[in-house]
Amino acid sequence: MTDMHSNDGPYLSVEDLVVHFPTADGIVKATDGLSFTLGRGKTIGVVGESGSGKSVSSSAILGLHRGSSAQVSGRIVLGGTDLLMLSDEEMRLRRGKEVSMIFQDPLSAMHPYYTVGNQIAEAYLVHNDVSKKAARARTLEMLERVGIPQPDRRIDDYPHQFSGGMRQRAMIAMGLINDPGLIIADEPTTALDVTVQAQILDLLQDLQREFNSAIIIITHDLGVVAEMADDVLVMYAGRAVEYGPTKDVLTHPQMPYTWGLLSSVPDVQGDTNAALIPIPGNPPSLLNPPTGCAFHPRCVHRSKVPADLCTTTLPELLPGSQGPGHTKRCHLADPDELYRTEILPEIMPDLIVED
Amino acid sequence: MVAYIIRRLIAGVVLLVVMSIVTFALFFASPIDPAQFACGKNCSPAMKAQTAASMGYDDNFFAQWGKFAKGVFVGRDFPDDPKLKITAPETIAHCAAPCLGYSKERTSTVTDLIKQTMPVSLSIAVVAFAFWIIGGVLLGVIAALKRGTLIDRGLVGLSLVLYAFPTFFIGLLLLKFVAIQWNWVPVPEYTPIAEGGITGWLSSLLLPAITLAVFFMAGYVRMTRAFVLESLSEDYVRTARAKGLPKRTVTFKHALRAALTPIVTMAGLDFAGLMGGAIITESVFNYPGLGKLAVAANTDFDLPTLVGLVILLASFVIIANIIVDVLYAVIDPRVRLS
Numbered sequence: 001m002t003d004m005h006s007n008d009g010p011y012l013s014v015e016d017l018v019v020h021f022p023t024a025d026g027i028v029k030a031t032d033g034l035s036f037t038l039g040r041g042k043t044i045g046v047v048g049e050s051g052s053g054k055s056v057s058s059s060a061i062l063g064l065h066r067g068s069s070a071q072v073s074g075r076i077v078l079g080g081t082d083l084l085m086l087s088d089e090e091m092r093l094r095r096g097k098e099v100s101m102i103f104q105d106p107l108s109a110m111h112p113y114y115t116v117g118n119q120i121a122e123a124y125l126v127h128n129d130v131s132k133k134a135a136r137a138r139t140l141e142m143l144e145r146v147g148i149p150q151p152d153r154r155i156d157d158y159p160h161q162f163s164g165g166m167r168q169r170a171m172i173a174m175g176l177i178n179d180p181g182l183i184i185a186d187e188p189t190t191a192l193d194v195t196v197q198a199q200i201l202d203l204l205q206d207l208q209r210e211f212n213s214a215i216i217i218i219t220h221d222l223g224v225v226a227e228m229a230d231d232v233l234v235m236y237a238g239r240a241v242e243y244g245p246t247k248d249v250l251t252h253p254q255m256p257y258t259w260g261l262l263s264s265v266p267d268v269q270g271d272t273n274a275a276l277i278p279i280p281g282n283p284p285s286l287l288n289p290p291t292g293c294a295f296h297p298r299c300v301h302r303s304k305v306p307a308d309l310c311t312t313t314l315p316e317l318l319p320g321s322q323g324p325g326h327t328k329r330c331h332l333a334d335p336d337e338l339y340r341t342e343i344l345p346e347i348m349p350d351l352i353v354e355d
Numbered sequence: 356m357v358a359y360i361i362r363r364l365i366a367g368v369v370l371l372v373v374m375s376i377v378t379f380a381l382f383f384a385s386p387i388d389p390a391q392f393a394c395g396k397n398c399s400p401a402m403k404a405q406t407a408a409s410m411g412y413d414d415n416f417f418a419q420w421g422k423f424a425k426g427v428f429v430g431r432d433f434p435d436d437p438k439l440k441i442t443a444p445e446t447i448a449h450c451a452a453p454c455l456g457y458s459k460e461r462t463s464t465v466t467d468l469i470k471q472t473m474p475v476s477l478s479i480a481v482v483a484f485a486f487w488i489i490g491g492v493l494l495g496v497i498a499a500l501k502r503g504t505l506i507d508r509g510l511v512g513l514s515l516v517l518y519a520f521p522t523f524f525i526g527l528l529l530l531k532f533v534a535i536q537w538n539w540v541p542v543p544e545y546t547p548i549a550e551g552g553i554t555g556w557l558s559s560l561l562l563p564a565i566t567l568a569v570f571f572m573a574g575y576v577r578m579t580r581a582f583v584l585e586s587l588s589e590d591y592v593r594t595a596r597a598k599g600l601p602k603r604t605v606t607f608k609h610a611l612r613a614a615l616t617p618i619v620t621m622a623g624l625d626f627a628g629l630m631g632g633a634i635i636t637e638s639v640f641n642y643p644g645l646g647k648l649a650v651a652a653n654t655d656f657d658l659p660t661l662v663g664l665v666i667l668l669a670s671f672v673i674i675a676n677i678i679v680d681v682l683y684a685v686i687d688p689r690v691r692l693s
């Protein structure tokens with residue numbers, strides 16, 4: 001691994017990231033001022049309902065919006081280099097080598113016409129000046145490492161001949177073959193059934209320990225976050241609405257949207273007493289997001305905020321009661337009290353170990 | 356894969372049989388009495404019955420079809436009359452296998468008629484195919500890769516305009532200006548390779564092939580563009596980019612490979628359709644191809660020729676279907692390995 005890590009500052013630092021898509025109907029503000037940091041070997045969970053801008057934001061880190069009409073601004077500093085300042089070619093050489101991505105649906109994310117081995121080896125060959133034979137050997141090694149049985153036979157199979165779980169393992173092998181410092185896993189288990197989900201998450205964690213890579217795991221499932229992430233960033237309508245250490249956010253969530261997500265977690269621990277309450281309403285359009293707090297049309301607590309602040313003024317992302325490392329974007333004056341008295345009794349603390 | 360091909364072949368044979376029966380039935384049910392027609396104006400009922408018998412029109416439907424089918428494999432005689440064979444063998448026309456019928460109108464076996472005319476149609480189709488595939492697919496890919504630019508809009512606009520022009524109009528335009536007015540090429544006249552060599556043959560085909568190709572090319576530009584755009588937005592193309600592959604690998608190895616598969620299918624079927632003769636193009640340039648033969652046979656109610664042509668044409672389409680299906684299996688492992 002080439003160590004481009006500068007000694008000061010975190011391995012990855014995203015600062016005020018903006019991704020806007022100009023369309024015929026107006027500008028889609030898919031990401032609107034996103035900031036977070038991530039250290040080597042650490043994991044951040046990005047959570048939010050579908051359409052909140054998670055994939056768009058993480059694709060920006062890989063530079064996948066280059067060559068499209070998307071307007072991207074801010075800073076994405078990885079190992080001391082601002083990725084947004086790089087030329088297209090410099091960015092390409094880092095893609096799959098220093099940052100790689102594991103996608104949600106491995107069946108559609110793999111090319112149906114090429115063998116699994118061909119597609120994984122291709123990722124290795126493009127960044128390493130080695131023979132095809134060496135690339136194949138390395139591919140076999142990776143397939144073995146991610147737990148594909150009989151890799152020497154499966155290497156020449158096509159994606160459709162693999163099971164869903166095996167395909168995702170193969171995708172992970174493809175993503176990790178160049179030993180990247182940063183792995184972005186975009187809903188890596190959403191398309192899989194529950195038992196396989198757990199295996200894939202375990203595999204990712206094992207590999208992370210082995211390679212000391214940083215992981216951004218995108219999910220709409222706080223259960224996944226609870227298991228994997230050191231930090232969690234809750235996204236709504238293209239913005240962070242709550243951000244802090246996972247344990248802190250899960251035990252002292254500071255704003256109504258996070259409460260809603262907590263209420264809608266399926267019982268991870270198998271606790272059948274846990275109520276499953278989906279958040280009423282739909283995520284807003286990013287073309288015309290609501291004024292003020294984007295969550296206000298769905299928020300049942302906005303009457304507790306004086307002077308229509310919720311509908312008129314966008315709350316800033318500020319520290320709450322839990323110290324400077326845990327920020328939230330909400331006008332509520334005393335969310336802790338509200339959470340303890342109104343929310344907690346309703347959802348049964350299946351994720352919350354202590355209070 | 357082998358089992359798949361065998362299945363497709365069997366299905367193809369069944370389809371051919373059914374198709375020929377249907378074709379026969381259609382002509383059998385036609386209000387025109389071919390015997391009456393062959394017998395002429397001053398035809399007594401007796402003469403008509405004799406004509407019908409000599410042409411085999413007095414048999415029932417399945418017997419007629421059976422004779423036809425048998426003729427395809429072993430040939431047959433017209434009229435099939437053992438007595439006449441001894442008394443006046445010179446009045447019997449032998450139609451060797453594969454026999455598709457005998458045209459009294461043209462005093463020739465249908466097979467011979469097809470043998471004379473098919474090279475013309477095939478030549479036009481092959482050269483037109485080359486033009487439209489190379490031109491249409493290439494321009495379509497360029498339009499897709501330059502999406503939204505002036506080049507893209509120009510190509511799409513031009514293809515729309517060309518698509519809207521009727522084929523005969525384009526043919527007449529080319530004939531009038533390129534050949535007659537400006538004299539860039541001689542007025543086209545079909546020249547077989549045996550006579551004019553490859554160059555003579557090709558140059559005699561230039562204008563008819565362009566005429567025919569323009570229409571298809573316009574369609575293929577837009578179709579290719581749509582398929583390429585669709586495949587560029589596929590998840591696996593994003594994966595290819597995320598791996599850090601250079602743009603040309605992403606485009607050619609990943610996006611185009613998938614986009615061109617449906618185009619292979621369309622091209623195969625369109626080509627098969629053209630084998631039966633490009634009726635309008637052949638008429639405009641007065642080329643003696645299958646299309647022209649069909650028009651002529653239709654005009655003078657030459658039923659045997661029409662039946663033979665329809666069955667030939669339909670067979671081409673069925674065979675092309677089988678070839679395309681097999682190609683699909685070769686290209687797409689999901690078909691091959693399921």
Ligand SMILES: Nc1ncnc2c1ncn2[C@@H]1O[C@H](COP(=O)(O)OP(=O)(O)O)[C@@H](O)[C@H]1O
Binds near residue numbers: 021023030048049051
């Ligand atoms: N290329 C694009 N052009 C316009 N809008 C887009 C584009 N890509 C994504 N979007 C929009 O951005 C929003 C966020 O999408 P996404 O990041 O995929 O959400 P998530 O991953 O959180 O489900 C969606 O509303 C989506 O429609």
Ligand code: SF4
Binds near residue numbers: 293295315
């Ligand atoms: S700012 Fe107001 S509307 Fe937004 S989450 Fe807080 S209370 Fe609800």
Ligand SMILES: [Mg+2]
Binds near residue numbers: 051054055056186
């Ligand atoms: Mg997504």
